[in-house]
Amino acid sequence: MEGQPPTPNNVPYFFTPSVPSSAPLHPLSMLNQTMQNPQSSSDIDWATVLYSTSINNGKKNPISPGVSLTSRTMREGDDLNKNKVKPGKTKRYVPPRIAFHTRSTEDILDDGYKWRKYGQKSVKNCAHPRRYYRCTHHTCNVKKQIQRLSKDTRIVVTTYEGIHNHPCEKLMETLSPLLKQLQFLSRF
C-alpha cells in the first residue's frame, strides 16, 4: 500500500503487512502479527476495525428490541458526508463489522471457515462486483463481503460481519491429533 489509507472520521485503523500472493493469510492472523510487531515497512496494506459504536447522536449502541441503530464500515464508493445520520433519525441495526484490506491475487483468503456465496452485486463507482458470502455452519450467521478496489485491483477488501459461534473447522482439524495425544498422555 502506498502510504496510509484515507481516514474516515472516528474510525480506528490498524495496519497489516502485505499478503504474499502465493500464500494468503487469515487477516486476523495478520492483524495479530502487526499488533505484536509494529513494523515500519513502507509497503503495507491496511485494515479497518469498526466497533459497534453508534452514529445515532453519538450515543452508544444499546442492542435492544425496537431500537434501530447502525454501525457500518465505510467502503470504496461511500460518500462520507452522505452517510451522516440526521439528528433524531435512526437507521436499522447492523452488527459490528471488521474490514480488511489485503494485497493478494487470491480473492478469497483462507480463514479456516467454510463459506457459501449467496449474492453478487455490481457497486456504483466500483469496477469490480461485491460478492456476498455466508458461513456454511448451520447455527452460524456470520457473513462476509469481498470486493476489489477499483483504484488498485491488487487490493482485496474483505468485510466480516458477526462472530462465529463455532470453532474453526480447519484449526480443529489441525489440533485434534494433538489433543488426542495430550489426552492419551494425561492418563499417565
Added chain:
DNA sequence: CGTATTTGACCAGCGC
C-alpha cells in the same frame, strides 16, 4: 443426485 454457484427479482433505506 446432492451441493454449490449464478443471477435476475425483490425489498428496504435513503436522498431529493
Added chain:
DNA sequence: GCGCTGGTCAAATACG
C-alpha cells in the same frame, strides 16, 4: 412519492 442503491432471496444452472 419516486428513483437509486445495496443487500438478500430463490429458481435455474453447473459441477463433482
